[in-house]
Each structure stands twice: as C-alpha cells, then as structure tokens.
Amino acid sequence: MALRTIITAPDPRLKLVSDPLQEVDDTTRRLMDDMLETMYDAPGIGLAAVQIGVPKRVIVMDLAKEKEGEPKKPMFFVNPKLIWASDEKAICEEGCLSVPDLYEEVERPARVKVSYVDYFGKDQQLDADGMLAVCLQHEMDHLEGTLFIDHLSRLKREMMLKKLIKARKAAEREVAE
Ligand code: NI
Numbered sequence: 748m749a750l751r752t753i754i755t756a757p758d759p760r761l762k763l764v765s766d767p768l769q770e771v772d773d774t775t776r777r778l779m780d781d782m783l784e785t786m787y788d789a790p791g792i793g794l795a796a797v798q799i800g801v802p803k804r805v806i807v808m809d810l811a812k813e814k815e816g817e818p819k820k821p822m823f824f825v826n827p828k829l830i831w832a833s834d835e836k837a838i839c840e841e842g843c844l845s846v847p848d849l850y851e852e853v854e855r856p857a858r859v860k861v862s863y864v865d866y867f868g869k870d871q872q873l874d875a876d877g878m879l880a881v882c883l884q885h886e887m888d889h890l891e892g893t894l895f896i897d898h899l900s901r902l903k904r905e906m907m908l909k910k911l912i913k914a915r916k917a918a919e920r921e922v923a924e
C-alpha cells in the first residue's frame with residue numbers, strides 16, 4: 748500500500764467525470780487499498796479516486812473510525828449508482844479532503860438506495876440514511892466532478908475558493924522560506 752497525494756480545490760482535475768470500471772481486479776484492489784490508507788492518514792471518512800487524480804468510479808469510506816477505539820469498518824464502492832432517493836431532505840455540515848478545513852451545511856435527500864460492486868467484484872445494494880447517506884452522496888458527487896461547495900450559493904462558493912487559494916499560497920510561502 749502507498750500513500751497518494753490528495754488534490755485540493757480549485758483544481759481542474761476535480762471537475763473530471765470519472766469512468767466506470769469494467770471489472771474489479773487486483774489493480775483495482777490495490778487502488779482501493781491505497782485510497783483507504785490515504786484516507787485514514789488524512790484523516791477523513793470518505794475518498795473518491797478522482798481526489799488522488801484517478802478519474803475512475805471508485806469510492807472508499809469508513810464511518811467507524813471517528814469514534815475512538817472502534818474497529819475499522821472500511822467500505823468499498825465501485826461503479827455506485829443511485830437507484831432511489833427520498834423526497835425528505837436532511838441538512839448536514841460537510842467537509843471534504845479536497846476542500847481542507849472548510850465546512851458548510853448542505854441539503855440532500857435524507858435516505859438513498861445505491862447499487863454498486865464491492866471489493867470482491869460482487870454486485871451489492873445498500874439502503875442508507877443518516878451520516879452514511881450524506882457521505883455516499885458526497886462521494887458519488889465527486890464521480891461527476893461535483894464538490895460539496897457546488898451545492899452552495901455562488902457567493903459562498905467563491906468565498907470558500909478564495910480562502911483555499913489564500914491558504915495554499917501561505918503554505919507555499921512557508922515551504923519556500
Ligand atoms: Ni469530498
């Protein structure tokens with residue numbers, strides 16, 4: 748396994764629409780292992796392959812790691828598809844490893860049903876609500892080149908992008924000095 752570099756906004760590579768995979772093979776599993784290690788290291792609870800510069804429809808998540816002492820519960824989603832979403836909405840504060848240190852409330856369907864292919868290449872379905880539903884929709888957005896800040900007003904989004912550029916410039920200055 749290897750740590751990969753997480754791309755941060757604004758970066759045109761995050762706008763790419765990811766391609767579906769034909770099959771889940773050892774190369775895919777290596778990618779998923781790398782993604783998981785990178786996500787744990789960040790640390791974060793979800794990561795899409797496009798965030799490490801691989802525009803393929805692959806997502807890793809682990810919602811268990813937030814609570815101390817809980818065993819890791821990694822989840823892998825290849826070619827996830829939304830098959831149902833509730834009319835009922837829920838508002839949740841979201842963050843993103845590609846939008847470091849910034850958080851905003853986003854409204855999304857409260858419950859979703861998703862089909863996907865798992866780590867071993869098996870077709871699966873999942874009913875999700877709560878944090879799992881939020882995280883799944885957030886990560887699936889990445890596969891379409893959409894960030895959570897794209898759900899916000901233009902004014903809010905532009906303010907956040909300005910903060911990101913400022914933070915990046917400050918970090919670059921620190922490295923240079
Ligand atoms: Ni994200």
